[in-house]
Amino acid sequence: MTSTTTVSAALPVGHRERLMNLAREVSFPLGTRLFEEGRRADRFWIVRTGTVALDLHVPGRRAAVIETLGHGELVGWSWHFTPHTWQLGAETTSPVRAWEFDAQTVRDLCASDAEFGRAVAVWVGRVVAHRLQAARIRLLDLYAPYGSGSRS
Numbered sequence: 001m002t003s004t005t006t007v008s009a010a011l012p013v014g015h016r017e018r019l020m021n022l023a024r025e026v027s028f029p030l031g032t033r034l035f036e037e038g039r040r041a042d043r044f045w046i047v048r049t050g051t052v053a054l055d056l057h058v059p060g061r062r063a064a065v066i067e068t069l070g071h072g073e074l075v076g077w078s079w080h081f082t083p084h085t086w087q088l089g090a091e092t093t094s095p096v097r098a099w100e101f102d103a104q105t106v107r108d109l110c111a112s113d114a115e116f117g118r119a120v121a122v123w124v125g126r127v128v129a130h131r132l133q134a135a136r137i138r139l140l141d142l143y144a145p146y147g148s149g150s151r152s
Contacts, residue, residue, distance in 0.1 A: 010123035
């Protein structure tokens with residue numbers, strides 16, 4: 001992921017501190033499913049250590065890994081947008097330590113502080129745009145005929 005989408009680069013210090021005041025430290029062993037597509041998105045994480053693979057269900061095939069996330073990266077963006085259901089799945093690919101956030105608490109803070117809310121929305125929007133591009137590239141790599149994703 002680009003440095004502009006990690007929490008340390010995306011949020012100004014004051015907003016980052018306000019967000020981090022809401023965090024609780026959690027740990028997950030290798031192979032933990034953090035969430036599944038279509039389920040309720042009521043929390044999100046920022047990776048401290050370890051890696052998390054984002055995957056996409058593909059009917060009749062194994063889930064396609066779209067991207068692997070590491071230190072400082074946001075795991076989950078669906079919590080920010082209605083209907084608050086996961087658009088991807090996520091599984092730890094190593095032991096993970098992370099900061100966990102309650103989605104409703106963060107949304108409430110965003111609603112009560114327009115400047116903070118805008119900063120979070122821009123950050124999450126950048127993450128969504130990046131993940132959409134990553135998904136497109138990965139799915140072309142996996143399923144398109146050779147050369148179909150190249151631009152002339």
